Each structure stands twice: as C-alpha cells, then as structure tokens.
Amino acid sequence: MNVPVAIRASAERLVVAATMGPTIHDVHAWRFKVASGLIEVHADPARFRPARDPLGRSLHLSSGAALVNLRLAAAQLGHEAVVRLLPDAGRPTVLAAVRLAGRHRMTREERLLYAATLRPFVAARPVDAARPPVPLTNELGEAAKLEGAALHPLPTAKEMPAQRAVLTTHGDSPAEWLRAGQALQRLLLSGTVHAVSTSFTFDVDVPGVDDVTEPGEVPQVLLELAQDVDARRLLKPPVARQHERQGRWQRVG
Structure with missing residues (x-):
C-alpha cells in the first residue's frame, strides 16, 4: 500500500526525533519501517549485542524510550500517536507499531517535554x-x-x-x-x-x-x-x- 506523502514526511521527522532517546552501549539496536500508514519499530539483529543483553531486555527498554520521543514529536506536528506494543505475535522482532491518528492539540507539558528532547542528555551530576x-x-x-x-x-x-x-x-x-x-x-x-x-x-x-x-x-x-x-x-x-x-x-x- 502506498503511503501518502504528508504522512511519510511526518513519519520521517518522527523517526529522527525517536533516535534522540537514551541508548544502551551507545548503539541504536532498532530500526524503523514506514508502511501502510504505520511506523514500526523493529529490533535490528545486525546491531543487537546478545552477549551483553542475551534476553533483549535492554533493547526493549531503550526502544521504549525512543517511543516517547516519537510520540512527543507527533504531538508537536499536530498528530495523535496511537501505540501498540508487540503488535504481531508472528513477528517477534516488531517491538511496536505507531499509527498517526486524528489531529492533536499540544499541551503545555508536551511542549516542555518535546523541547527537552532537543537538549543534550546530561547524566553527570552538577558541580553544585x-x-x-x-x-x-x-x-x-x-x-x-x-x-x-x-x-x-x-x-x-x-x-x-x-x-x-x-x-x-x-x-x-x-x-x-x-x-x-x-x-x-x-x-x-x-x-x-x-x-x-x-x-x-x-x-x-x-x-x-x-x-x-x-x-x-x-x-x-x-x-x-x-x-x-x-x-x-x-x-x-x-x-x-x-x-x-x-x-x-x-x-x-
């Protein structure tokens, strides 16, 4: 199924935002696929490091973090993001599917959180x-x-x-x-x-x-x-x- 140009353009912006989430061992062990009006989050076997994360727990945690950034970016573009976790039992590498639904009015909290996604993540404790x-x-x-x-x-x-x-x-x-x-x-x-x-x-x-x-x-x-x-x-x-x-x-x- 062909994806409307406007939806694909929005989806591509959302994918960029999603990569701003925290990562495990500085590796984004997931990839995104836009198809049939959905953004799918897939585990990426080529970048997954099973020796460090044999059950894939850390992979799922960091992928979940990316989903929040994607949802906030959708709100910033005026879309409601509907998320389904593990949507297809027959495809276990599909971690989530995001559908851009109706129009969404961004809240003040969402504006603040979205702005925070654009700042560098700081883990170091402040001097004071x-x-x-x-x-x-x-x-x-x-x-x-x-x-x-x-x-x-x-x-x-x-x-x-x-x-x-x-x-x-x-x-x-x-x-x-x-x-x-x-x-x-x-x-x-x-x-x-x-x-x-x-x-x-x-x-x-x-x-x-x-x-x-x-x-x-x-x-x-x-x-x-x-x-x-x-x-x-x-x-x-x-x-x-x-x-x-x-x-x-x-x-x-």
Missing part, C-alpha cells in the same frame, strides 16, 4: 548539586506512573547530594520492558525541565530495593537524581493554591 525536593521527586514519580511504572526513592546517605531511586513495573515481560523504557524517558525529560540530572543503570541488584517495592513489582532501572542548585533558584512553587498543588513547580523569570 542537591537532592531534588520531595514534591519534585513525587512529580517525577507521577511521570513514570503515566507510562505504567512506579518510582520508589531508596534510602540514601545524608551527605550524598543525590537521591537514589528504583523504577519498577508489574511483571518482567518484553511488554513491561517497553513500558519501563517509556517511563524512564518521560522521567528523564521531566527531570530536564526541572534541572535534574539523572544517571541510570539497568543493573538493579543493590541493597534496599526489596524494602521499598511491593509484591509483584519488578525492579527495572536504578537511578540517581541530582538537581542543579543554581537552576533551582529559578524555580518556585506557584503563588496561588499552593496547598492544592503540592509538587507542581513552574519556571519563573
């Missing part, structure tokens, strides 16, 4: 760093929740200028890995909006994780969150209705 305030950490947790995951702060030494946390899902299937990747990317972008640098690893075998997770939750990503103190001075709680909007921060000035 501090733990994010609890309301902000909770807000990052809400970002993860929107993608079907949960963020749990971990006990952290008082002198450490960062907050350790673990990202979890209910289950440990390829679909849950994709959801965890989407949650990770939304969290990273939300952190960027609030001057929070985030380092992360998929090695979650660390003390304290079992103490903060609930039965059935599976740890997927270990994170360290650190906010730039200088940038935090530009952020303050909204003046009105502070008691009703705890955890909501806005940039001023």
Whole structure:
C-alpha cells in the first residue's frame, strides 16, 4: 500500500526525533519501517549485542524510550500517536507499531517535554548539586506512573547530594520492558525541565530495593537524581493554591 506523502514526511521527522532517546552501549539496536500508514519499530539483529543483553531486555527498554520521543514529536506536528506494543505475535522482532491518528492539540507539558528532547542528555551530576525536593521527586514519580511504572526513592546517605531511586513495573515481560523504557524517558525529560540530572543503570541488584517495592513489582532501572542548585533558584512553587498543588513547580523569570 502506498503511503501518502504528508504522512511519510511526518513519519520521517518522527523517526529522527525517536533516535534522540537514551541508548544502551551507545548503539541504536532498532530500526524503523514506514508502511501502510504505520511506523514500526523493529529490533535490528545486525546491531543487537546478545552477549551483553542475551534476553533483549535492554533493547526493549531503550526502544521504549525512543517511543516517547516519537510520540512527543507527533504531538508537536499536530498528530495523535496511537501505540501498540508487540503488535504481531508472528513477528517477534516488531517491538511496536505507531499509527498517526486524528489531529492533536499540544499541551503545555508536551511542549516542555518535546523541547527537552532537543537538549543534550546530561547524566553527570552538577558541580553544585542537591537532592531534588520531595514534591519534585513525587512529580517525577507521577511521570513514570503515566507510562505504567512506579518510582520508589531508596534510602540514601545524608551527605550524598543525590537521591537514589528504583523504577519498577508489574511483571518482567518484553511488554513491561517497553513500558519501563517509556517511563524512564518521560522521567528523564521531566527531570530536564526541572534541572535534574539523572544517571541510570539497568543493573538493579543493590541493597534496599526489596524494602521499598511491593509484591509483584519488578525492579527495572536504578537511578540517581541530582538537581542543579543554581537552576533551582529559578524555580518556585506557584503563588496561588499552593496547598492544592503540592509538587507542581513552574519556571519563573
């Protein structure tokens, strides 16, 4: 089936945006195919490194992150992106399919997150760093929740200028890995909006994780969150209705 020129042009822009997500070992182990009005995300056997990732878990996590950027780029172009994870059991290398549906009015949050995709990802802790305030950490947790995951702060030494946390899902299937990747990317972008640098690893075998997770939750990503103190001075709680909007921060000035 021929793909309309306008849809193909939009799809090509979305593919470029999707490649801005975090990668594993600096390799994009996926590829995109535009056909029949869909953008398909395929695992790329030529770039996949099974010795480092025998089950493909990291591949699914990073592919999920790319999906968030693709969805935000679709919103920026005025499209609603409808995503199906693992849409074809007969083709296990197809990780997701994205269909550009009706018109979409971009929200303020989507504008901020899309702008964050255009900035370089910063994992290094700021020189003058501090733990994010609890309301902000909770807000990052809400970002993860929107993608079907949960963020749990971990006990952290008082002198450490960062907050350790673990990202979890209910289950440990390829679909849950994709959801965890989407949650990770939304969290990273939300952190960027609030001057929070985030380092992360998929090695979650660390003390304290079992103490903060609930039965059935599976740890997927270990994170360290650190906010730039200088940038935090530009952020303050909204003046009105502070008691009703705890955890909501806005940039001023």
